[in-house]
Amino acid sequence: MNKIVREKNPLVHCITNYVTVNDVANAILAVGGAPIMADDIDEIEEIVAKANALVINIGTLNQRTAASMWAAASTANKKNVPVILDPVGVGASSLRNKVVTRLLKNNQFAVIRGNLSEMAFCAGKDSETRGVDSNSDDKKFSAAEIAKIVAEKYSCVAVVTGAVDVVTDGKNFAQIKNGVPAMSKITGAGCMLSGILGAYIGACEDKFSAAVNAVASMGIAGEISFEKFSEVGTGSLHIGIIDALSQIDDEIISARGKIVRYEN
Amino acid sequence: MNKIVREKNPLVHCITNYVTVNDVANAILAVGGAPIMADDIDEIEEIVAKANALVINIGTLNQRTAASMWAAASTANKKNVPVILDPVGVGASSLRNKVVTRLLKNNQFAVIRGNLSEMAFCAGKDSETRGVDSNSDDKKFSAAEIAKIVAEKYSCVAVVTGAVDVVTDGKNFAQIKNGVPAMSKITGAGCMLSGILGAYIGACEDKFSAAVNAVASMGIAGEISFEKFSEVGTGSLHIGIIDALSQIDDEIISARGKIVRYEN
Amino acid sequence: MNKIVREKNPLVHCITNYVTVNDVANAILAVGGAPIMADDIDEIEEIVAKANALVINIGTLNQRTAASMWAAASTANKKNVPVILDPVGVGASSLRNKVVTRLLKNNQFAVIRGNLSEMAFCAGKDSETRGVDSNSDDKKFSAAEIAKIVAEKYSCVAVVTGAVDVVTDGKNFAQIKNGVPAMSKITGAGCMLSGILGAYIGACEDKFSAAVNAVASMGIAGEISFEKFSEVGTGSLHIGIIDALSQIDDEIISARGKIVRYEN
16 A cells, blocks of 8 residues: 555654654655645644644643644544544543543544554553452553454554554454564654655555554564664664655565454 | 855754644754754744844644744844745634734735745735636746745745745755655655745845755755665655765755746 | 663653754763653653652753742652753743742752853852953853762752763862764754763663763763764764664763863
8 A cells, every 4th residue: 555655645643742753754755755744733623634644742731732633533524534633641631531531521632653652642541450349350451452342442443552563443453464563673663654654544545454554564574774874873773764764665565464353 | 055054053943833843953963953842932032133034934833832833923023033824724714824924914024935836825816817717717827936936025935846846935946856656655844844934044245045955955965865765665765764864065055956047 | 880780771751842852862871861751730740759860951941841840840859850951941031040049949959960051150250250250360160160060059960061071079080081073963962961861870870870870871962963964964864863862871971981080
């Protein structure tokens, strides 16, 4: 599906954190999309209306940008622009919890992507396990279980990233075993993936397969870079990931993708 | 003129977008300038007053920074600090249009730089071609025509970047044919150029030649990096541009510059 | 002490400028810490409370983030989270002076790090030499003198960076002669050092030695990168510093550290 992304060159509007915003823009360009970053509430609706996808990443949210996120998501829903949510660090502060809860309550997302802890919050499992009912069984949920709950609860594609990534829309299920642990030694691998998801989702009809391909693209890029730079260091690993994303194509994804579709 | 930039080490105050700000700072350093980024209205006037040039880039403007841009431009004009305007994405939202229109109405710019669409907006040609008089001839203006209109309308050096870059102050005209299409696959080439323009304009008396040299420097850096990294990827291309900028000198510009001065 | 940092993986909360924030995050990860960037006043106290260190860098402060800095420093003091202050550009505007003065007056810092000019401001020596008593001897203070004054005045570890770096807690003194002048041709070496100080201080009991090791780590990383990339350019120098930081260990610091402890 990467060929479709490169042909359609989807415009991906990002409201994203200032830590990794440059990497997100370059990652979107690398896989064939066109990024636009804009976060002022006075222009958010006009920009969303032109976009093929909207990516909301709450990494360095503030009260000003939170309002922009709410407005952008609502406009995107009205205009049928698919929205990707990256609830970075949700659970770490009541502000993040409030913003994500409001987004999830009022808006429809095409994809929600996070690590197990962030996705457990979206699944409502964080509050259960830490809530007043402290005598309850402190069940740990697997990535596959959390993904399914999120997909069904919000009628979206859920992506739980970790050592093995899980993607599901509640009906189709896939595990992606690409990627290397060293990717966690640079900042931005998750944010870049959410940007890439915007490009794939903005270009492709089949949202589940688009998400699977986006996740595999990021993991494969990490592997290719790690093969070159594991002995060099994390600065080069970082740059090598962008290099590899810019070279990715459907042949590489077919050849290197460790994608296992499974029945639930 | 790069020698002059490196000798004078001009202080370039940037109010710029958070997507490419790191690249802009490193590009200014690479060609011999000294960047300072500051955008709070409470300090903007003090910082501008110390600077040799001010660069205003509206890439991720918001209502807070728009007010800072207006104040900074006014102070710069009072203090005879040359101002470079990069109207990123003007035409894409009414906020951007309003901010740029107000800047152009109230302030004097040494250089205005943008792509053809952005510069056409500044030239007042965007509204003409899309306005109510939809039966009118939907004339397309060339980069050279738009540059001349902007230069004359605002008594500035106009730089229209594209496959061929055009620079004019309304009397002198140059085309610069350096650069490679792959530069559009990384974010920030335009923003870096606007930063470099700040360094050259802040150091050199002859604003037209300074702009021509800045544009050639950026294009040549793109070519040098592309020669090394075209097979590697856009992450390396990005870093290679900064590398090449840091090695640029007047000999390289003379040897590699594809600068054609022309009569209008 | 780098081994301790890598074992403890301290969470370093940064309120830092948007120019170099990506480098700061990657530098913290490279030496073994875990960065979290958050600057909204509504979440600052919750994030600080989870952190092992707080880094306040005023590089692109604004009125909103200044309030967050004040709140974060106060919470950190209450929770015994050590705070690192990087007073970037203090002296350049009354806003910066006001924010730093208020921070220094109301809060306790584990480390204050700056260049000679910034640290002279903290020492109160800037105003003396430029004040009303213009007939007074316009004494220039050395880095060692300024460091000692800051360390004693604020009961902290003072780090004055320059051609030779000075570290003191008022009782112990060290000069670190690592690093290369070319590091000043990229933006962010100072900011990265302040981030690394957060990781070392957040993990180690002995704050003076932690600071010495952090300063040496940064200088050595600059040297290693310069040995590889001095002929290539500043883009590669930048990436090479992150590479070298990710490879740093106590053996490298012992072998390459040019650390001279001295009596005052």
